[in-house]
Amino acid sequence: MRWQGGRRGGNIDDRRGVGGGAMAGGGIGVMILAAIGYFVFDIDPQLTTQVASQFGGTGTSEGRRGSPTDQAGAFVDVIGANIDDVWKSRIQGYRPPTVTLYEKGTSTGCGFGQAAMGPFYCPADRNVYLDLSFWAQLETELGASSADFARAYVIAHEYGHHIQTLTGVSQQVRSAQQRASGQAEANRYSVALELQADCYAGVWASNAASVSNGEVALEAGDLEAGMQTASAIGDDTLQRRQGGQVQPESFTHGTSAQRVEWLRRGYESGDPAACNTFQAM
Numbered sequence: 001m002r003w004q005g006g007r008r009g010g011n012i013d014d015r016r017g018v019g020g021g022a023m024a025g026g027g028i029g030v031m032i033l034a035a036i037g038y039f040v041f042d043i044d045p046q047l048t049t050q051v052a053s054q055f056g057g058t059g060t061s062e063g064r065r066g067s068p069t070d071q072a073g074a075f076v077d078v079i080g081a082n083i084d085d086v087w088k089s090r091i092q093g094y095r096p097p098t099v100t101l102y103e104k105g106t107s108t109g110c111g112f113g114q115a116a117m118g119p120f121y122c123p124a125d126r127n128v129y130l131d132l133s134f135w136a137q138l139e140t141e142l143g144a145s146s147a148d149f150a151r152a153y154v155i156a157h158e159y160g161h162h163i164q165t166l167t168g169v170s171q172q173v174r175s176a177q178q179r180a181s182g183q184a185e186a187n188r189y190s191v192a193l194e195l196q197a198d199c200y201a202g203v204w205a206s207n208a209a210s211v212s213n214g215e216v217a218l219e220a221g222d223l224e225a226g227m228q229t230a231s232a233i234g235d236d237t238l239q240r241r242q243g244g245q246v247q248p249e250s251f252t253h254g255t256s257a258q259r260v261e262w263l264r265r266g267y268e269s270g271d272p273a274a275c276n277t278f279q280a281m
C-alpha cells in the first residue's frame with residue numbers, strides 16, 4: 001500500500017507511554033486474553049463499563065495531540081486523514097473522530113479500554129481506540145495479514161462505526177436490539193451492523209486514491225491481504241480456533257465468508273448505498 005506521501009490529519013491523541021496500563025497487567029491480562037476471540041474488534045460499551053468498575057479505570061490520561069513522528073503512529077495519522085477525506089465528500093457536516101493511541105489500557109468515554117479487546121470505537125466520545133501492539137497479536141495468533149492495507153482495513157472498520165453513529169444507524173440498532181425477542185435476534189442486528197462497517201471499509205479503500213491524488217493507494221495484492229484479515233476474524237473461524245463448536249446464533253460480527261463478501265462489495269461499488277446489510281439479514 002502506498003501512504004507515505006499522504007496528508008497528515010493531526011487528529012491523534014497519543015497516549016503511548018503515558019501510563020494507565022498498569023491495571024491491565026498480570027492475571028487480569030491473561031483472563032481478558034482468553035476472551036479475545038469474542039471481543040476482537042470493538043467491544044460492547046456495557047462490557048467496558050463492567051471492566052472499568054472491576055479494575056478501577058479512573059482518571060483521564062490525555063496524551064499528546066497532533067501528528068506522531070514514529071512510523072506506526074504516522075501510518076495511523078495518514079490513513080485516518082484519508083478515511084476522513086473520503087467520508088467528508090459523502091456525508092454533509094462530517095466531523096472526524098479522534099484516534100487515540102494507547103498501550104495496554106486507558107480510560108475512555110465507554111469505560112476502561114483494554115488493549116486485549118482489540119481496536120474499538122466508543123460512540124460516547126466519538127473516539128477510535130487503537131493499541132498498536134494489537135497488530136502483532138492479530139497476525140501471529142489469528143492469522144491476519146501483516147500488510148499495511150490489512151491494518152488500514154481494521155482502522156477503516158472502526159471509522160465505519162463512527163459513520164454509523166453519525167447517520168444514526170448505531171442508535172437504531174441499539175433500540176431494535178432492546179425490542180428483540182431474544183439474544184439470537186439481537187445478535188443478528190449486531191452482525192448486520194458489523195458487516196456494514198466492513199462494507200464501509202471497502203468503500204473507503206475504493207476511494208482512497210481519488211481523494212489523495214494517488215498518495216494513498218492500494219497496490220497489487222492489497223485487497224487480498226485485507227480479505228485474509230477479514231476472513232481471520234470471522235466468528236466461525238474464531239470459534240473454531242478457540243476449539244469450540246461453531247454456534248451461528250452466537251455470532252456478533254458475521255462469518256469469515258460474510259466479512260470478506262461485504263468488504264468486497266464496498267470496494268467494488270465504492271458506494272455506501274451498496275452497504276445495506278440490514279436488508280440482507
Ligand SMILES: [Zn+2]
Pocket residue numbers: 041042157158161194197
Ligand atoms: Zn466493528
